[in-house]
Amino acid sequence: MVGEGRISIWFFIGAILLIYGVIIFAAGIYELINPAFGAGVKLHELHSSFWWGILLIIIGLVYTIKFKPGKV
Amino acid sequence: MISQIIPCLTWLLAAGTSLVSLSWIDSLIIAIYFLFVLGIGYYLLKFTKTGDDFFLAGRKMTAWIAGLSFVAANLGSLELMGWAASAYQYGILATHWYWIGAIPAMLFLAIIMMPFYYISKTHSVPGYLKLRFGESASMLSAVTFGFMTVLMSGINMYAMALVMKVVLGWDINFSIWVSSLTVMVYVVLGGLLSAIFNEVLQFMLIWLGALLVPILGLIEAGGWGGMVAKIHHNFPGGDYTHLWSTLGTFKDNPMGINWVGIVFGLGAIISFGYWTTDFLVVQRLLSAKDIRSAKMAPIIGAGFKMMVPFIVILPGLLGLALIPGLVSEQQAVATGAQSYNEVLPLMLARYLSPGLLGLGITALIAGFMSGMAGNVSAFATVWTYDIYRPLHVKAKGNEGEDAHYVKIGRWTTILGVIVSIGTAYLVQHFASIMDYVQALFSFFIAPLFGTVVLGMLWKRATAAGGFWGLLAGIVSSVSMYIIVKINPSMLKVFALSSDAKEMAADMYRALWSWLICVAVTVIVSYLTKPKTDAELNGLVRGCTVLPSEGDLPLVKRPIFWAGVILVIFIILNIIFW
Numbered sequence: 001m002v003g004e005g006r007i008s009i010w011f012f013i014g015a016i017l018l019i020y021g022v023i024i025f026a027a028g029i030y031e032l033i034n035p036a037f038g039a040g041v042k043l044h045e046l047h048s049s050f051w052w053g054i055l056l057i058i059i060g061l062v063y064t065i066k067f068k069p070g071k072v
Numbered sequence: 073m074i075s076q077i078i079p080c081l082t083w084l085l086a087a088g089t090s091l092v093s094l095s096w097i098d099s100l101i102i103a104i105y106f107l108f109v110l111g112i113g114y115y116l117l118k119f120t121k122t123g124d125d126f127f128l129a130g131r132k133m134t135a136w137i138a139g140l141s142f143v144a145a146n147l148g149s150l151e152l153m154g155w156a157a158s159a160y161q162y163g164i165l166a167t168h169w170y171w172i173g174a175i176p177a178m179l180f181l182a183i184i185m186m187p188f189y190y191i192s193k194t195h196s197v198p199g200y201l202k203l204r205f206g207e208s209a210s211m212l213s214a215v216t217f218g219f220m221t222v223l224m225s226g227i228n229m230y231a232m233a234l235v236m237k238v239v240l241g242w243d244i245n246f247s248i249w250v251s252s253l254t255v256m257v258y259v260v261l262g263g264l265l266s267a268i269f270n271e272v273l274q275f276m277l278i279w280l281g282a283l284l285v286p287i288l289g290l291i292e293a294g295g296w297g298g299m300v301a302k303i304h305h306n307f308p309g310g311d312y313t314h315l316w317s318t319l320g321t322f323k324d325n326p327m328g329i330n331w332v333g334i335v336f337g338l339g340a341i342i343s344f345g346y347w348t349t350d351f352l353v354v355q356r357l358l359s360a361k362d363i364r365s366a367k368m369a370p371i372i373g374a375g376f377k378m379m380v381p382f383i384v385i386l387p388g389l390l391g392l393a394l395i396p397g398l399v400s401e402q403q404a405v406a407t408g409a410q411s412y413n414e415v416l417p418l419m420l421a422r423y424l425s426p427g428l429l430g431l432g433i434t435a436l437i438a439g440f441m442s443g444m445a446g447n448v449s450a451f452a453t454v455w456t457y458d459i460y461r462p463l464h465v466k467a468k469g470n471e472g473e474d475a476h477y478v479k480i481g482r483w484t485t486i487l488g489v490i491v492s493i494g495t496a497y498l499v500q501h502f503a504s505i506m507d508y509v510q511a512l513f514s515f516f517i518a519p520l521f522g523t524v525v526l527g528m529l530w531k532r533a534t535a536a537g538g539f540w541g542l543l544a545g546i547v548s549s550v551s552m553y554i555i556v557k558i559n560p561s562m563l564k565v566f567a568l569s570s571d572a573k574e575m576a577a578d579m580y581r582a583l584w585s586w587l588i589c590v591a592v593t594v595i596v597s598y599l600t601k602p603k604t605d606a607e608l609n610g611l612v613r614g615c616t617v618l619p620s621e622g623d624l625p626l627v628k629r630p631i632f633w634a635g636v637i638l639v640i641f642i643i644l645n646i647i648f649w
Contacts, residue, residue, distance in 0.1 A: 012108065013272065019104060020101060020280075023101060024427040024428060026427075027097050038426055040425075041421075041422065041424060042422050043288050043423060
């Protein structure tokens with residue numbers, strides 16, 4: 001929704017998902033380098049932080065680009 | 073909808089050490105969330121000038137935004153935890169509260185009721201009652217709704233603080249003040265617009281924060297088939313994976329309820345009462361930009377509501393398969409074992425490493441804040457328009473300035489949060505209050521649905537009929553509650569079975585109070601003079617020419633998508649029969 005020059009809610013959602021994606025992806029990379037990090041969780045070998053971080057980055061990028069301020 | 077909070081709280085009050093510990097990455101993710109919601113509130117301040125902006129978000133929301141906000145306002149974190157625990161306790165039966173207990177009502181709201189709420193240009197549900205039945209029914213509804221909303225908000229706030237204390241070890245005062253003041257700041261700044269923006273954001277975070285648990289759980293359990301096999305192995309003789317086949321009698325299922333209670337009590341009355349007349353959720357739809365969006369919003373909401381069991385019920389079922397041995401709260405308190413009320417945080421801790429855990433906890437916090445923002449924004453609107461304005465007009469003799477009501481709305485938001493905080497501390501010292509407040513809330517839902525639906529669909533209903541029907545329904549509901557409290561054996565009379573349990577009592581009380589409301593409304597209406605058709609234009613079916621949807625293609629028509637959702641709903645019920 002873009003109304004009266006207002007930034008779309010979807011842009012805000014994209015921005016926060018992008019930030020979260022970068023942080024979680026970075027944590028996932030760190031997990032890959034240091035397997036002991038987060039090793040206490042089940043299915044640690046699937047590296048869910050790494051993949052979930054990528055997913056969040058993709059969703060975040062799609063929303064921030066598609067709904068960037070000034071674009072109607 | 074809220075009956076699952078109490079068992080959680082009983083356990084929380086007795087719990088000792090925290091379940092999970094957060095890393096600095098998790099804390100960073102939570103801090104970013106708070107900065108974002110406050111930033112959105114501040115940003116939207118300049119767009120919130122008129123009463124329509126503050127109370128109805130300018131009536132400019134798209135169907136998607138109104139629809140997601142509609143579902144998010146209902147999706148509190150305690151609901152997430154409570155229903156995951158219920159799934160562990162009752163199995164897939166808990167899904168009824170998301171499917172038959174929501175979907176038909178949401179579709180009925182969209183297709184049948186929404187046009188009248190929207191065309192009447194009302195600000196609220198009590199506002200509709202004022203137009204349809206006059207001041208008495210409206211004031212009765214507004215005062216009870218306003219009062220109960222802030223009390224419920226306080227109870228949820230305290231419950232959330234307890235969750236944070238047990239799950240994370242956070243101080244109760246810190247949780248109460250930080251979360252409630254954050255909600256207060258962004259709702260005061262941006263009104264409903266800010267609440268809706270944040271609810272949509274929170275909805276996305278709830279999904280993306282909680283979704284990994286069922287995905288990883290299914291991988292560990294070996295898919296749905298593996299999970300069912302493990303449940304059968306862990307609980308031989310118990311049936312936790314069928315929705316309807318155990319509902320033939322009260323004795324065949326752990327809920328102690330039969331299909332009549334589920335279909336007519338939950339599906340036809342409680343669910344319709346909540347989803348079609350609780351202003352907390354209906355307010356989101358009134359913000360839609362046009363009537364088509366207002367009709368599409370609950371249909372979109374229904375689609376997402378139907379998927380919520382994936383992140384709420386499935387973790388509970390996976391708990392049955394993967395972490396058997398969780399016990400009831402009484403046993404947990406007595407033996408020190410872990411309670412099934414912990415199942416959702418346990419599953420979060422089981423799968424989510426640093427970073428992801430922060431996102432999962434953010435989902436819980438977002439759930440709480442979206443529910444609280446819903447409460448305070450609805451309270452501010454009802455108080456300002458349905459309680460304060462009639463009194464102000466009587467005292468001053470004129471309608472007053474729009475800006476005046478916006479100012480009152482902002483102060484009422486602050487007042488609502490302060491009363492909620494006060495209630496939270498009251499509950500901390502007198503926990504039994506929670507039982508009574510939640511019971512009180514349930515007293516009004518079913519009769520109010522009777523009054524509103526008759527008002528919209530039956531032009532012969534009169535102002536006196538509406539008021540006395542609503543009052544009779546509320547009084548009968550309260551009476552049944554007191555009678556069963558004093559003499560529990562009376563439950564078999566109301567529920568028509570000696571095998572009925574507490575869950576059945578709620579369903580049948582709702583059913584009877586609705587029937588009494590409708591009967592009294594009909595009788596009194598036939599004894600009193602109705603309004604003319606012209607006076608009911610825009611308020612009642614049969615007296616109103618509904619706007620045409622023009623030459624819209626089939627795929628853009630709300631009725632088409634309502635049909636699609638209904639078909640999926642039926643198929644899902646058959647699959648999990």
